[in-house]
């Protein structure tokens with residue numbers, strides 16, 4: 001197994017240990033720091049260290065309660081494995097990110113969010129409790145009421161509080177594997193924001209933004225809304241995947257190819273409002289249809305810039321960020337805008353009430369300087385970047401965006417977690 005992150009940056013030689021009850025004591029005695037590794041779908045350096053603990057083999061389903069929808073699994077279970085077993089029985093994840101190829105442990109550690117954050121919040125909302133191995137090797141069960149501080153530090157805590165070994169999560173009932181999707185075409189950012197607000201009660205919403213549009217067209221978008229159907233069709237057949245066999249030469253991705261893609265994507269949708277019935281994979285996980293799509297960015301890899309801004313500052317801040325991007329030589333195939341509900345109390349969870357923008361950038365000359373400039377804009381509007389996507393922000397910018405970090409640091413120190421659990425990211429950011 002290749003232990004990299006999804007962005008293929010940074011690239012380092014990693015020694016991986018698979019955790020088992022037998023070698024657990026050994027791992028804690030190696031006198032080196034390590035970090036749990038789920039399925040490597042975080043983009044940056046949050047799951048990387050010279051020593052990682054591979055959690056993926058721990059993929060056992062322990063129990064399921066048909067009445068309450070409570071599922072007990074080991075933390076290495078992938079979300080796609082849950083879907084394959086439970087969609088045909090009429091159950092779906094309460095919160096799911098834009099890929100189903102992540103582990104339950106990774107979902108808790110990043111406190112991931114989906115297209116329904118404005119209604120359902122983060123993944124931690126559906127977690128009843130989990131067992132976690134702490135720095136001294138002891139196992140603790142924690143929940144919002146039992147070892148509550150550990151719960152709030154661990155959900156979103158990027159593997160820095162301990163090793164989650166299993167979890168009990170609630171699933172939600174569904175009556176179909178199909179989603180009624182409505183697409184709203186918006187001319188600019190103002191219209192995009194108005195549509196998000198107008199359809200706020202929609203169960204799921206996400207907008208694709210044309211990040212090459214300029215001036216009065218900045219922020220033009222296709223907003224996709226979704227509601228599960230109720231036709232009792234629950235047969236779930238995961239889509240066949242096409243695969244990118246190797247890293248593309250990096251010149252293939254350039255401003256012309258990407259802006260043409262963006263232009264066609266926007267233009268191919270006709271009319272202001274259109275409706276379609278789509279399946280789970282097409283609505284929630286379109287990128288998973290292409291295996292190793294990360295290789296199109298070439299061997300140097302790529303970074304995703306995902307930032308969130310407080311609601312009252314989102315319009316001005318995003319206008320400035322999008323203008324900066326469209327006036328640069330850079331851009332992304334997929335720029336995604338989402339609306340978020342209220343923040344939770346977890347120390348390092350990313351979401352806050354507002355809007356987030358996410359874009360991929362190929363790593364090339366000048367990229368770090370360019371992203372630093374975006375950080376400056378973000379700072380001005382009191383936003384923050386998502387740790388699960390990050391490989392490069394500065395300690396200062398991180399601290400400015402995450403006001404609860406000192407509480408997190410104190411908690412880690414008090415429990416000697418900082419002596420055991422470290423990633424390249426936590427070292428860079430002094431967490």
Ligand SMILES: Cc1cc2nc3c(=O)[nH]c(=O)nc-3n(C[C@H](O)[C@H](O)[C@H](O)COP(=O)(O)OP(=O)(O)OC[C@H]3O[C@@H](n4cnc5c(N)ncnc54)[C@H](O)[C@@H]3O)c2cc1C
Pocket residue numbers: 006035036037038039040041042043046047055075076096097098099101102103104105106107109110111112113114157158159160162163164165287288388389423
């Ligand atoms: C195509 C794509 C779309 C995405 N869309 C979204 C999205 O819509 N919303 C969103 O929130 N995220 C999204 N992500 C990010 C992804 O959901 C998170 O990075 C997730 O944490 C990855 O989980 P993983 O199992 O691959 O963990 P890894 O990437 O291996 O690790 C991520 C973090 O979790 C920690 N961790 C993993 N397992 C454990 C464990 N057992 N115990 C303690 N800590 C652990 C690691 O130390 C690390 O800090 C997307 C990623 C991709 C590639």
